[in-house]
Amino acid sequence: MFLSFQLLLFPFILLLLLIPFKWLSSKTHKNPPPSPRKFPIIGNLHQLGSNPPRSLQALSQKHGPLMLLHLGNVPVLVVSSAEAAREIFKTHDLIFSSRPQLSIPYKLTYGFKDIGFAPYGEYWRQVRSIAVLHLLSQKQVQSFRQVREQETILLINTIKESCGSVFDLSELVVSLTNNIICRVALGRTYKEFSFKDLLVRFQQLLGGTSVGSYIPWLSWVDWLCGLDRRTNKVAKEFDEFLEGVIEEHVNKNAGVDSGNDRCQDFVDILLDVQKENTIEFPFQRDTIKGIILDVFIGGTDTTSTSIEWALSELVRHPEVMKELQKEITNIAQGRSMITEDDMREMHYLKAVLKETLRLHPPVPLLIPRESTQYVKLLGYDIEKGTQVMVNAWAIARDLSIWEDPEKFKPERFLESSIDYKGLHFEFLPFGAGRRGCPGIQFSVPINELVLANIVYNYDLALPHEGRPEELDMSEISGLTFHKKSPLLVEATPRL
Template sequence: MHLKIGEVSTIVVSSPEVAKEVLQTNDLNFADRPHQLGADIMCYGSTDIATSPYGGYWKQLRKICTIELLGATRVRSFQSIREEEVSKLITYISANTGSSINLSNKVAAMTSSITSRASFGVKYKDQDAFISLMRKLVTLAEGFIIMDLFPSQKWLHIISGMKPKLEKMHKQFDMIFENIIAEVEKTGGEVETESLLSVLLNIKDHQDLGFPLTMNNIKAVILDMFVAGSETTSAVIDWTMSEILKNPRVMIKAQEEVRKVFGSKGYSDETSLEDLKYLKAVIKETLRLHPPTPLLLPRECRETCDLKGYTIPVGTKVIVNAWAIGRDPEYWSEPEKFVPERFIDHPIDYKGFNMEYIPFGAGRRSCPGISFALPSIELCLAQLLYYYNWDLPSGGIMENIQMTEALGSSSRRASNLILVPISHNHV
């Protein structure tokens, strides 16, 4: 589908066949990002991984991210952090069994703590303020910024008022980052495990990358980690709990598996997550229906090319609709139904090789943070299902649980998930 939004020519891709042309066949030609005011201000001149233009800087940064920051060994090193923070969530829930709790808020705080400790080696004092700012940032990012639609009209920032809002928010984020970095430096590097910040600082000081890696570049990368590791992770947990509550058959089956796998130990940890085949299928099905970014971050055509018989001019913005692709009836039977069994013994994974299932994108610009997010998602859900049964407040009917999605670029519930935990006999 071709759209002319303001001055910007935009193509929306909603089929796996065309997505393959963009994300695989012509991946390099569509590897660039369009200039966006929000990214330019919030992400330190678009020097993060997600929004940086394609080129030498981005390729080096992506390599650092894939090998140094999010490699299997590094992610495993954060296991104790994940287990401790999930355990704190379970302790809170156990103290409030039989009462209504705001699970969405508590899960968001947990994922933020995990990301903070992994990123900085410490849990920072300004966590609540940071979470609040992150929510505001996501909300701002969900609407069109008028200057991005009319790039030639530089005066529009005066009447829109968006630029000063973003600049104010950026200063608030930067102040929090500066305070955290100062706090880390005050400890003399004595942290629980090597943090992502310490890895980046070491690369900055000791590796020749062919370009200077500045503190602002490092902050931009860490901000990406918070968006992917905190906001995205908590949203996936929220939606997974919502879907299994709405589908009691799935809830029973998932709880039976978790309690069977961990029953002999009497507690749930990361050591046996690989044995939770059904829970993994439940998460995959959730991501099919609720991809973290329903419309993948926009790409930009670097050179005029042909796409399924149509000429795509250089500079054209291309948006892939992962939400529609995951519900395409030509590829998914009963696509609106929540059926985790469709992923049992099915080779489809998150890596973007199967164009009918791209919750984290595909190709060069796919999200590299899935390896960081998945262990937290799986561990948290395993414990929520292992230790508790769940009810809605005031005896609500599970099948009628509110499933409205918030409008915008990210997949979030429109309302917080308020539930009543009931202790299972493990607690």
């Protein structure tokens, strides 16, 4: 009987011996991407530096286009090549379509009730569908054409009043984009509310690093350095503003039937969607706020930043400005303003904007993703729960893809089919795949219209006969790359 017991026990003993061997064997044969050396506790957090896209580019040049960092105890995959980006955005797009649960976006977006930071799932699919079908469709974007043209005319007239003196063109562009987004999304401009400072603080928070998100037991550091307080303050200010906007719309629309005979802004449309209640989740007020917040932040900040960088590059490269003016003048045929109908023929203008987006992508480190399962990527093992940072800024400067990548050369796009719609992974200013920016066709018409009309109507130059190469092109790092110093110029009328 004892012998029988031993025979029965033997397989279990063997199994217990094999399990550690199997575990060690699997660990031994894992092939993670190369990693720089890390410190205890903080990992590689210290290597992000004050300018993460540049810091990560330098690290990737040493360790490779797929690089594994550890921010605290969180594994983060850094992608710095078009080939690797294709794997993330196309081959394994579904696996990498979720978002990490970071504390700052959670507080600022009503617990991920927005589109940009919501984790992948049914809620995200529903709210994105609402935005694409009801807010950002081609028909809807076209319906606001008059708003874009009216605000552009106001900008041109404001510049006219400033001719003969030095003025801040950056400030005027921010005001223009803010007014367009306010009118489209909220129904009117809000001169009584100071958006610029709030937007800057919002973007700085989103682009910053929360220690508690990567080292939970050090969350008190965020409190000690005031990060929690600043985040809560910005969230409260935006919420109070958006709550007032929605209440204003509810009161305005009381007793009014929705229909095609009145011009609706985004808040009106979302309130109608809420009233119809045809979606499969509770469409509450926080969802409306989250969607509007995305439209407002994405539409205002990234658009104004792109226009500012384009104008800065043109001031820095007068020969490019002259070539662009030549194209626009030929198409305008003496008219005082350029319209959106003219854009189809403006190939050099489109090349200038593409080159601007290449050198100055609105979000240089695309919004982080997170893997939802284990996957093999270019021969490396990527574990479930790995965060992914795609360095669009570094990919756009890859010497193996771009000739003279640091130079501003719009001509490189004239004979090229490369576009920014997410099909060319060497050029990702708006991301790609399921989580690519849904607002491309909303922001690009603003960029084209404003840039064409400013350059058509005025010659721009640095103050006091400053040399173009002296223009400060340094940036401030955040979720978006802002120009560190405002674009101060003198304008001379051309017409």
